[in-house]
Amino acid sequence: MTQRVRITDVSPRDGLQNEPGVIPASDKARLVRALLRAGLDEVEVTSFVSAKWVPQLGDAGEVLCLAADDPRGSTVRSALVPNERGLADFLEHHAAGRVDKLAVFAAASETFSRKNTNGSIGEVIARFSPVIAAAKRIGAPVRGYVSCVIACPFEGPIEPAKVATVAGQLVDAGVDEVDLGDTIGAGTRDTVAEMLDAVFERLGPAWHGVSTGGHGTVTLHLHNTFGRAGECVREALDLGVRSFDGSVAGIGGCPYASTPDRRAPGNIATDTLVRTVHAAGFKTGVDLEALASAAAVARELVAAGGRGPGA
Numbered sequence: 159m160t161q162r163v164r165i166t167d168v169s170p171r172d173g174l175q176n177e178p179g180v181i182p183a184s185d186k187a188r189l190v191r192a193l194l195r196a197g198l199d200e201v202e203v204t205s206f207v208s209a210k211w212v213p214q215l216g217d218a219g220e221v222l223c224l225a226a227d228d229p230r231g232s233t234v235r236s237a238l239v240p241n242e243r244g245l246a247d248f249l250e251h252h253a254a255g256r257v258d259k260l261a262v263f264a265a266a267s268e269t270f271s272r273k274n275t276n277g278s279i280g281e282v283i284a285r286f287s288p289v290i291a292a293a294k295r296i297g298a299p300v301r302g303y304v305s306c307v308i309a310c311p312f313e314g315p316i317e318p319a320k321v322a323t324v325a326g327q328l329v330d331a332g333v334d335e336v337d338l339g340d341t342i343g344a345g346t347r348d349t350v351a352e353m354l355d356a357v358f359e360r361l362g363p364a365w366h367g368v369s370t371g372g373h374g375t376v377t378l379h380l381h382n383t384f385g386r387a388g389e390c391v392r393e394a395l396d397l398g399v400r401s402f403d404g405s406v407a408g409i410g411g412c413p414y415a416s417t418p419d420r421r422a423p424g425n426i427a428t429d430t431l432v433r434t435v436h437a438a439g440f441k442t443g444v445d446l447e448a449l450a451s452a453a454a455v456a457r458e459l460v461a462a463g464g465r466g467p468g469a
């Protein structure tokens with residue numbers, strides 16, 4: 159039987175958080191609605207983070223309200239939540255049926271952790287405790303990101319053992335899914351394989367080959383700086399990863415992964431990701447025609463939003 163691979167599109171969150179201008183909530187909701195028609199397993203709609211840190215996503219609640227009544231089939235809608243303040247917003251929108259799942263986010267680099275979330279790795283994971291406990295009380299699944307799984311824009315290469323340790327700490331804290339982020343797209347087949355070996359060894363066999371998006375899922379989140387994300391996806395499939403993130407039109411990047419001479423790179427394009435997965439002999443639920451329509455919306459928003467506010 160052909161094995162199923164899970165596909166999440168993160169473009170409304172990872173894509174639009176890195177645009178120089180703030181895109182109107184109604185346009186963001188248009189992208190979300192287009193994605194909800196594309197047979198994706200999950201769409202990461204927005205972030206409940208501080209608007210002082212990421213002004214681009216300061217309208218999270220409005221976007222969720224505007225996209226709420228669209229038919230979405232079985233697509234899960236998720237949002238990033240960094241702390242209890244973000245949790246309060248998540249709980250309100252979850253109770254109203256506008257969002258299903260939350261994602262907490264840590265890093266395997268101390269410098270990146272401080273720059274992105276204003277705390278050490280240990281402090282940030284401790285902040286997640288009440289967030290994860292509340293999600294469990296309402297039956298919402300929790301994704302736990304680890305950023306900088308291959309390299310950090312400030313510290314350089316990151317040891318696979320460090321990634322495995324942070325992944326293990328997130329699992330001990332109660333996350334259902336571990337999402338491994340190659341934040342700056344530095345991965346090669348070899349470094350991704352080394353990192354995955356270390357993570358699977360730490361998490362154990364129950365985390366191998368799971369594509370539900372629930373407990374035991376290991377997801378790979380690749381940025382595509384050097385065009386190597388496709389080969390890293392193939393390597394990861396060989397090693398038992400059955401869940402991947404992409405971003406339509408390849409938009410995205412973490413603003414806190416940018417350095418003075420380099421803007422953070424976008425994710426692997428979701429259509430490239432899906433074609434790579436299909437070509438390797440796996441199936442997905444994605445409708446490539448509907449995905450192309452969503453990619454056209456993303457391109458349009460970025461072309462307009464990229465001019466910055468007031469343009």
Ligand code: HMG
Nearest residue numbers: 206207208211240243244274275276303305306339341412
């Ligand atoms: P902090 O400044 O230490 O927070 O930031 P604080 O608790 O001191 O609060 C400061 C102010 O922010 C207060 O407001 C809070 O109310 C407010 P004031 O009293 O000054 O008016 N505040 C909030 N407002 C709304 N929602 C909230 C919230 N929290 C505090 N949730 C914090 C700490 C974690 C909040 C901050 O660092 C933050 O928001 N960081 C988010 C950065 C971010 O979103 N980065 C991009 C996502 S991660 C990524 O892209 C990587 C990924 O794609 C994987 C990969 O590629 O590797 C996931």
Ligand code: MG
Nearest residue numbers: 172339341412
């Ligand atoms: Mg990312």
